[in-house]
Amino acid sequence: MTxxxxxxxxxxxxxxxxxLKMTLLVSVLxxxxxxLMGLIGCALRMSPLKxxxxxxxxYVEFIRGTPYLVQVFFVFYGLPNLGLTLSVFWxxxxxxxxxxxxFHIESFRAGLSSVSKDIHNTSASLGLRRWQHALLxxxxxxxxxxxxxxxxxxxxxxxxxxxxxxxGLVELTxxxxxxxxxxxxxxxxxxxxxxxYLVIVLAVSGLGHRLERRLNRPYEGR
Amino acid sequence: MANSPTDQQxxxxxxxxKWYGALHVLRDIDLKVAGGEKVVVCGPSGSGKSTLxxxxxxxxxxxxxxIVVDGIEVDGTRQNIDLVRRRVGxxxxxxxxxxxxxxxxxxxxxxxxxxxxxxxxxxxRALHYLExxxxxxxxxxxxxxxxGGQQQRVAxxxxxxxxxxxxxxxxxxxxxxxxxxREVLDTxxxxxxxxxxxxxxxxxxGFARQVADRVIFMDQGTVIESASPExxxxxxxxxxxxxxxxxxxx
Numbered sequence: 001m002t003x004x005x006x007x008x009x010x011x012x013x014x015x016x017x018x019x020l021k022m023t024l025l026v027s028v029l030x031x032x033x034x035x036l037m038g039l040i041g042c043a044l045r046m047s048p049l050k051x052x053x054x055x056x057x058x059y060v061e062f063i064r065g066t067p068y069l070v071q072v073f074f075v076f077y078g079l080p081n082l083g084l085t086l087s088v089f090w091x092x093x094x095x096x097x098x099x100x101x102x103f104h105i106e107s108f109r110a111g112l113s114s115v116s117k118d119i120h121n122t123s124a125s126l127g128l129r130r131w132q133h134a135l136l137x138x139x140x141x142x143x144x145x146x147x148x149x150x151x152x153x154x155x156x157x158x159x160x161x162x163x164x165x166x167x168g169l170v171e172l173t174x175x176x177x178x179x180x181x182x183x184x185x186x187x188x189x190x191x192x193x194x195x196x197y198l199v200i201v202l203a204v205s206g207l208g209h210r211l212e213r214r215l216n217r218p219y220e221g222r
Numbered sequence: 223m224a225n226s227p228t229d230q231q232x233x234x235x236x237x238x239x240k241w242y243g244a245l246h247v248l249r250d251i252d253l254k255v256a257g258g259e260k261v262v263v264c265g266p267s268g269s270g271k272s273t274l275x276x277x278x279x280x281x282x283x284x285x286x287x288x289i290v291v292d293g294i295e296v297d298g299t300r301q302n303i304d305l306v307r308r309r310v311g312x313x314x315x316x317x318x319x320x321x322x323x324x325x326x327x328x329x330x331x332x333x334x335x336x337x338x339x340x341x342x343x344x345x346x347r348a349l350h351y352l353e354x355x356x357x358x359x360x361x362x363x364x365x366x367x368x369x370g371g372q373q374q375r376v377a378x379x380x381x382x383x384x385x386x387x388x389x390x391x392x393x394x395x396x397x398x399x400x401x402x403x404r405e406v407l408d409t410x411x412x413x414x415x416x417x418x419x420x421x422x423x424x425x426x427x428g429f430a431r432q433v434a435d436r437v438i439f440m441d442q443g444t445v446i447e448s449a450s451p452e453x454x455x456x457x458x459x460x461x462x463x464x465x466x467x468x469x470x471x472x
Contacts, residue, residue, distance in 0.1 A: 124307070140322045
């Protein structure tokens with residue numbers, strides 16, 4: 001007998017692909033939503049209204065300071081009592097987005113601080129409007145410095161979708177755990193999904209690094 | 223337009239005051255710069271000279287008095303700010319080129335978004351001015367690939383693309399290595415010889431002697447002395463001016 005039963009893995013592929021589809025769907029939605037929340041949160045964080053900024057800072061500290069699994073449970077089991085009942089799927093998307101958004105807020109803030117303040121005077125002296133300066137100057141400069149940490153969060157978002165099996169979302173990890181409960185092939189199943197996660201993560205970070213190189217081109221010096 | 227000074231042209235400060243909180247940085251400034259005139263402003267750091275020129279295009283707000291630029295009052299209304307900024311170009315100590323854009327794109331961005339020129343028009347114009355400041359073959363490079371002197375000349379070209387009648391220079395050579403100062407000053411002198419109205423905050427006294435119609439000395443938010451370069455350097459009237467000159471001329 002070999003240690004790993006490759007035939008068993010082969011038979012599990014259709015089930016795993018089903019799970020993979022859900023993992024990708026939830027991850028893509030959460031990545032998009034969290035990036036949007038990150039942008040809005042970052043803008044609010046830097047609001048001239050101090051109280052708004054503090055509220056966002058408190059949100060960031062709260063999410064960073066509590067276990068992610070507890071947040072997932074809270075959204076699914078806790079929110080209904082407060083009058084908000086979400087399906088398993090949307091609970092998953094929301095919990096994952098909330099978790100990722102606070103890291104995006106911080107990365108974007110760091111990115112913005114890399115834009116020299118004096119360059120705003122240049123744009124003003126050339127007659128550019130505030131929004132033109134924000135869009136054409138600040139955004140591209142900030143994006144470049146925020147990219148590495150943003151990419152990190154994006155990758156973690158995909159990996160952290162695995163926790164959503166705990167509320168019964170039938171994604172990749174759920175499929176594996178479910179089969180193990182009946183057929184006890186833990187080694188085969190966990191190894192398989194590890195490889196699948198790894199492939200997705202490598203693909204995403206590969207794309208990200210290409211983007212990074214592109215954005216870094218202007219700064220490479222002579 | 224730029225070459226025919228009228229009464230309207232130029233900059234007039236009347237009783238201008240500005241505070242940063244409790245700090246009184248401009249005190250009752252009365253100053254007239256005629257169309258086509260070249261004025262060099264010098265003075266110790268913190269004397270208010272940068273603030274003075276930043277009030278001209280409303281990068282800084284003055285709290286009392288009036289500033290009139292080419293007949294337009296800098297009164298804080300959006301419309302007048304836009305009108306004034308269209309006429310006034312500015313060059314900064316730290317060049318402030320857009321680091322993510324090529325030299326050419328640095329010069330076309332505002333042309334396209336503010337003046338509404340087509341890409342082709344904007345690029346032709348940019349190339350014209352880049353040639354004038356002698357950055358001929360580097361238009362597709364990025365700022366980080368240029369020396370400080372080259373970057374500052376690009377910044378000058380970028381301003382000129384907007385066709386200003388007035389140019390403000392805020393210590394344009396202070397951040398440059400000594401060997402790169404000359405090329406920037408030469409570009410500015412050339413501009414001066416073509417009739418541009420200029421206010422230049424600088425400590426380059428050679429430049430002041432060569433180019434300025436008038437040299438102004440500021441200290442603690444007031445204009446202490448205003449005279450022709452000959453008078454200013456050879457026969458300064460005020461004690462504070464003399465002390466300052468002895469410090470910077472060694």
